[in-house]
Amino acid sequence: DGGITQSPKYLFRKEGQNVTLSCEQNLNHDAMYWYRQDPGQGLRLIYYSQIVNDFQKGDIAEGYSVSREKKESFPLTVTSAQKNPTAFYLCASSKSFDGIFFGPGTRLTVL
Amino acid sequence: DQQVKQNSPSLSVQEGRISILNCDYTNSMFDYFLWYKKYPAEGPTFLISISSIKDKNEDGRFTVFLNKSAKHLSLHIVPSQPGDSAVYFCAASERGAGGTSYGKLTFGQGTILTVHP
Secondary structure, three states: OOOEEEOOOOEEEOOOOEEEEEEEOOOOOEEEEEEOOOOOOOOEEEEEEEEEEEEEEOOOOOOOOOOOOEEEEOOOEEEOOOOOOEEEEEEEEEEEOOOOOOOOOEEEEEO | OOEEEEEOOEEEEOOOOOEEEEEOOOOOOEEEEEEEEEOOOOOOOEEEEOOOOHHHHHHHEEEEEEEOOEEEEEEEEEEOOHHHHHEEEEEEEOOOHHOHHHOOOOOOOOOHHHHHH
């Protein structure tokens, strides 16, 4: 079954701790993305990667870091520098102009 | 600077009637538009898209209309069903920018659609 998996679905962390969100896809898509959703707002782009070992900042990259060592994987690290990390994080991938497909999301709560 | 706006936070419609969701954009470089449906705590699901070379695209009960001069698009759902109740997001991208920036989408704030039986 092809798709995008994100784990865990819910994540709790203490303030000041770094945390890494997992995203894996078996769709053979070249491009992968991380978006963030806050209540009452649309999705905002954090980082994206068009090819392995390459990635670019999106609109709200501050306080986040990513890596793209494998085509299938695009983990996102939320660092202690991110001022307001509590949000719903969505990973996505795409291959063509046919569209972008989203994973189920991870809700991160910083206590 | 909100480049994509959905000015109606919510919409309530009776089952069987038409639902019309609206979206406005300001960036004239946007040339591809998409609508997504989202349930709470889930990822968005792609519904329908339209290229700027068209003014209408239809897929079953869903039709998207694009008015480039007004920088406005709308999603029509006919007939509306209770299962359509969800948050609907409009999104836009600059496919003409080249590269593989397919997923660099700018989203509106979303409209909560409620379809009553």
